[in-house]
Each structure stands twice: as structure tokens, then as C-alpha cells.
Amino acid sequence: MSENRALKTVNLSVIKTACSNCNLRELCLPLGLNSLEMAKLEEIVSNRKRVKRGDLLYRAGEPFEALYAIRSGFFKTDVIMEDGRDQVTGFQMSGELLGLDGISNENHSCNAIALEDSEVCLIPFDHLERLSRQVPTLQNHFHKVMSREIVRDHGVMMLLGTMRAEERLAAFLLNLSQRFVARGYSPAEFYLRMTREEIGSYLGLKLETVSRSFSKFQEEGLIAVQQKHIRILDIPGLKRLMNHGQG
Amino acid sequence: MSENRALKTVNLSVIKTACSNCNLRELCLPLGLNSLEMAKLEEIVSNRKRVKRGDLLYRAGEPFEALYAIRSGFFKTDVIMEDGRDQVTGFQMSGELLGLDGISNENHSCNAIALEDSEVCLIPFDHLERLSRQVPTLQNHFHKVMSREIVRDHGVMMLLGTMRAEERLAAFLLNLSQRFVARGYSPAEFYLRMTREEIGSYLGLKLETVSRSFSKFQEEGLIAVQQKHIRILDIPGLKRLMNHGQG
DNA sequence: CGACCTTTTGAACGTATTCAACCGATGTGG
DNA sequence: CCACATCGGTTGAATACGTTCAAAAGGTCG
Numbered sequence: 430m431s432e433n434r435a436l437k438t439v440n441l442s443v444i445k446t447a448c449s450n451c452n453l454r455e456l457c458l459p460l461g462l463n464s465l466e467m468a469k470l471e472e473i474v475s476n477r478k479r480v481k482r483g484d485l486l487y488r489a490g491e492p493f494e495a496l497y498a499i500r501s502g503f504f505k506t507d508v509i510m511e512d513g514r515d516q517v518t519g520f521q522m523s524g525e526l527l528g529l530d531g532i533s534n535e536n537h538s539c540n541a542i543a544l545e546d547s548e549v550c551l552i553p554f555d556h557l558e559r560l561s562r563q564v565p566t567l568q569n570h571f572h573k574v575m576s577r578e579i580v581r582d583h584g585v586m587m588l589l590g591t592m593r594a595e596e597r598l599a600a601f602l603l604n605l606s607q608r609f610v611a612r613g614y615s616p617a618e619f620y621l622r623m624t625r626e627e628i629g630s631y632l633g634l635k636l637e638t639v640s641r642s643f644s645k646f647q648e649e650g651l652i653a654v655q656q657k658h659i660r661i662l663d664i665p666g667l668k669r670l671m672n673h674g675q676g
Numbered sequence: 677m678s679e680n681r682a683l684k685t686v687n688l689s690v691i692k693t694a695c696s697n698c699n700l701r702e703l704c705l706p707l708g709l710n711s712l713e714m715a716k717l718e719e720i721v722s723n724r725k726r727v728k729r730g731d732l733l734y735r736a737g738e739p740f741e742a743l744y745a746i747r748s749g750f751f752k753t754d755v756i757m758e759d760g761r762d763q764v765t766g767f768q769m770s771g772e773l774l775g776l777d778g779i780s781n782e783n784h785s786c787n788a789i790a791l792e793d794s795e796v797c798l799i800p801f802d803h804l805e806r807l808s809r810q811v812p813t814l815q816n817h818f819h820k821v822m823s824r825e826i827v828r829d830h831g832v833m834m835l836l837g838t839m840r841a842e843e844r845l846a847a848f849l850l851n852l853s854q855r856f857v858a859r860g861y862s863p864a865e866f867y868l869r870m871t872r873e874e875i876g877s878y879l880g881l882k883l884e885t886v887s888r889s890f891s892k893f894q895e896e897g898l899i900a901v902q903q904k905h906i907r908i909l910d911i912p913g914l915k916r917l918m919n920h921g922q923g
Numbered sequence: 924c925g926a927c928c929t930t931t932t933g934a935a936c937g938t939a940t941t942c943a944a945c946c947g948a949t950g951t952g953g
Numbered sequence: 954c955c956a957c958a959t960c961g962g963t964t965g966a967a968t969a970c971g972t973t974c975a976a977a978a979g980g981t982c983g
Contacts, residue, residue, distance in 0.1 A: 508830050512919050516834040530830065532823035539830060558816060562809045569805060575822045576779035582829035583755050583777065583786060587763040589836035590880035594939065625962065633837035635940055640963055656948075656962075672759050841971065872930065882972055887931055903930075903980070 456524030473556035486541040493531025502547020517631040703771030720803035733788040740778025749794020764878040791869040
């Protein structure tokens with residue numbers, strides 16, 4: 430009732446972030462909140478921010494103040510060692526939260542870089558903590574989001590620690606596929622937003638190995654690949670490949 | 677009161693968990709709490725549990741109900757794939773929290789196994805959430821603990837994704853050393869609680885490679901190793917080795 | 924004390940990397 | 954709008970690193 434949802438000539442740029450209208454609310458922080466609770470969350474999700482392709486949303490070492498919910502676009506996070514080597518720690522897409530690494534010591538510990546023009550919702554962390562003390566549903570869901578990140582990381586460790594090159598790539602493609610499905614896109618056809626080198630960094634492989642593995646998958650009829658455009662032709666085949674590691 | 681564990685002469689086993697007396701309180705969940713807050717925490721840290729060497733504290737798939745603070749002892753966590761391959765995701769020592777992985781979907785996603793006779797404090801998770809709604813310091817600290825786990829995992833990804841065998845082992849030894857120091861033990865001399873195979877699983881290497889790398893370090897005068905007994909002779913040397921990856 | 928598990932070490936092997944050349948796509952400035 | 958420069962991707966051949974297989978020695982625990 431006393432909701433926004435304007436009449437006529439309300440300038441688009443004035444429309445505040447409205448989680449309740451966001452089609453990502455089932456993937457994002459508002460999951461499970463009732464409309465009253467959602468309204469409270471909207472109050473603290475203060476602003477949106479645009480990040481152009483190639484730009485950093487935040488940088489390792491910067492003070493941590495807010496989490497970011499990806500409204501649209503695609504990001505990578507990476508960590509860089511003193512000697513220059515870097516490791517991509519994840520690829521994030523719409524509805525996912527960026528910045529959780531910064532809570533630990535109030536400084537970001539990785540870089541977040543937009544792989545395409547993107548838009549994020551700012552969630553000042555002190556506000557989020559305050560609100561989640563009042564809204565148990567939000568509190569619990571936030572804890573689950575953090576925990577899910579830990580579980581995801583364990584999956585990456587498994588991938589890096591025990592899988593061969595082609596298994597890693599298969600796992601990577603299947604994971605992307607799943608996440609696209611959850612967003613209403615095709616599970617079988619998508620554009621990669623990242624380069625072979627970035628995929629390689631994430632998977633602990635060199636870009637040449639990634640490229641060779643793509644070619645091999647194509648030869649075997651598992652996928653059709655043309656640069657960044659991927660069509661998965663045989664999902665069960667990829668799954669089989671993934672779980673038949675060392676024979 | 678209606679508790680088990682009979683009375684008689686103030687039996688030692690009756691003494692309740694008392695965070696305020698625990699010498700791990702500066703490493704563990706109570707960090708930063710005042711005495712009133714600590715008292716509240718003690719109320720919910722209900723019981724202790726002994727876990728014998730080789731026994732599982734929890735198992736992947738089991739329903740998640742509580743976190744566990746390690747009071748004494750040493751654990752590993754691992755994840756097992758359908759095809760039997762397994763990945764050690766971490767080694768945990770006193771003052772560290774086990775079970776964070778279970779929050780995400782209310783089921784544990786890894787196994788926690790005691791590598792020596794150990795004792796843990798049970799922290800029922802619903803109680804913890806309730807209390808952390810009342811105690812902002814606790815809430816914030818808990819968030820930091822979870823975030824720290826995420827940052828740690830990123831470090832492991834870096835290790836698995838970009839480091840060579842010897843660098844990984846050096847990083848592993850230096851990490852253990854640091855953690856022992858934080859607990860008042862020697863940074864340079866300690867017993868490994870895990871086998872070469874478990875180290876290898878954690879580091880994404882085979883046990884033979886771990887063994888060979890230990891021998892190499894010994895030849896180079898970096899460490900003295902005798903089975904599970906380690907003496908680090910040249911910490912700066914190990915650090916150098918770790919950061920001079922690909923030349 | 925004997926059985927078993929862990930660790931060490933050697934030699935052959937295999938997978939991913941490195942180095943290099945080439946091709947195609949993309950984007951910018953004249 | 955085209956030409957050119959740059960970046961990203963593919964593919965081949967040689968190499969290197971860690972793995973695999975194997976044997977034996979050293980510890981540990983019933």
C-alpha cells in the first residue's frame with residue numbers, strides 16, 4: 430500500500446532499490462523473508478552501483494564496509510601473491526554476494542573485477558548485522574549464504590586437489606550450466622564471460638591446457654565450442670567424465 | 677540440574693564448560709566478550725564431548741545441529757567423492773571451530789575425524805543464533821570466524837592452483853608453525869598428527885611426493901625430520917622457497 | 924614378538940607445462 | 954568505415970614435474 434511503485438512521471442533513476450520487485454529475490458539475500466521483513470531490508474540496501482567491464486568493484490587491502498549483491502552482470506574474484514602469481518577464487522553471477530572475505534579483518538582480501546558491465550546493490554555491513562539481530566530469518570539466511578560459500582570452496586579444493594584437467598573443466602562447465610538454469614537461462618547454451626586464462630587460473634591449469642581440453646570435448650561430441658560460445662551436447666557424458674577419474 | 681553425571685563430592689566431571697576459565701578464550705568464540713556476555717555464552721555451550729583418535733565427530737550427510745569448539749586435540753576434515761577419491765579440506769586444532777559447513781543446508785557436507793584423542797565443546801547452533809541476536813560483539817565475532825574460514829580456503833586454492841610441490845609443503849609447515857605459536861608452543865618444533873598421505877591429500881600431492889619433499893628439505897638444511905617429529909631450522913629459507921615459485 | 928602400517932627411496936612413466944608459431948576476433952584511430 | 958594493432962585462442966613439439974609401481978626399512982601396537 431504505502432509502497433512505492435510510482436505513478437506516471439517518476440524518474441527511473443529515482444526508483445530505489447526494491448528487493449520486493451527484484452526477480453533475483455529468490456536467489457539473493459531476501460530469500461525467505463516476508464514482506465515486512467523485506468521492506469526493512471530494502472531500507473538498508475541503500476544504493477546501486479554500476480561497474481564497467483574490466484573495473485574493480487573492490488581491491489585487496491581496501492577497508493571493508495559493505496557487501497555487494499550482484500543485480501546484473503558477471504564478476505571474478507582473485508588473489509595475488511607477492512611474486513605476482515594470481516589465483517582466480519571464483520566467478521560470481523546475478524543474485525550472488527560479493528565481499529564476504531572482507532568481514533574477517535575488515536579489509537578485503539581479494540579483488541573483485543567485473544567481467545562485463547554490471548550492477549550491484551550495496552549492503553552496508555553494519556546495517557546488515559543490526560537488521561539481522563532483529564530479523565531471525567535474515568540472520569539465518571545470511572549464515573547459510575556464508576556457509577554455502579565455505580562448502581563451495583571445499584568443492585574447489587576437491588577439484589584442484591584430486592581431479593585431472595578434463596575432469597576439472599567438465600566440473601566447471603556443469604557448474605556454470607546449473608547456475609544458468611537457476612536464473613532461467615538455458616542449461617546447454619551460454620557465453621563464457623571469462624578468458625581461457627581466467628578459466629585456467631580458476632582450475633589450476635594453463636590456458637593452453639584449457640584450450641586443448643575444450644577441443645578434445647568437441648572432438649568427442651560432448652560440447653560445441655566457438656570461442657566464448659558454448660553448447661553442451663551431452664551433459665550425462667560430461668558427468669561421467671567427471672566421476673571416472675583414476676579409473 | 678536435571679543433568680546426568682552424578683554429584684557426590686564435586687566430581688570433576690560435573691564442572692561445566694566455563695569459557696571464562698578456558699585458556700583458549702582468546703582464540704575461540706568468546707574473543708572480545710565482556711564477562712557478562714561470556715556468562716551468557718557459557719550457558720549455551722552446554723556440553724563437552726570426547727572423541728577418540730580415529731573416531732568421527734560428524735559425518736557427511738548427518739543433520740547439522742551444533743558447532744564444535746576444539747578444546748584439545750587435533751582433527752582433519754575431508755570430503756569424499758562418489759568414486760572414492762577424497763580430499764582433506766583442513767586440519768583443525770584447539771580453539772578452532774568445526775561444523776561451519778553444516779549450516780548451509782542443515783546437513784554436514786564433510787567428515788570430521790579426530791587425529792588424536794580430543795575434546796570438543798558443543799555449541800547448539802540455534803542457541804548461538806539466538807544469543808548472537810542479543811550480543812552484537814558475539815554476532816560480529818562469529819561472522820569474522822566464518823569469513824576467516826573463507827579467506828583461509830582462498831589461501832588453499834592459491835596453494836593448490838599455483839604452487840609447486842615443495843612450495844606447498846613449505847606453506848603447510850609455516851602455517852602449522854604459526855598456529856602452534858599462537859597456542860604458546862614452539863614455532864620450530866612439533867609433532868605432525870597426520871600421515872604423509874593425509875598431508876598429501878590436503879596439498880593435492882601423493883604421499884611419495886610429500887616424503888621426497890621432506891627429504892629434500894632435510895638435505896638442504898631447512899628442517900630436521902624424523903617420522904612425525906619436525907624441527908624447522910630455517911624459517912626464512914622456507915619462506916623464500918615459498919615465494920620464489922616460477923622464478 | 925610378530926603383523927601391520929607408515930615412510931623412504933628408486934626407476935619408469937604420463938600428464939600438464941613450456942615454448943613457439945599461427946590464426947582469428949575485437950576494437951581503435953585515422 | 955577500413956586498416957592495423959592488439960588481444961585471445963588454437964595447435965604442435967619438447968620438456969619437466971609429479972605420479973605410479975615396486976621394494977625394503979623403520980615404527981607401532983596388539
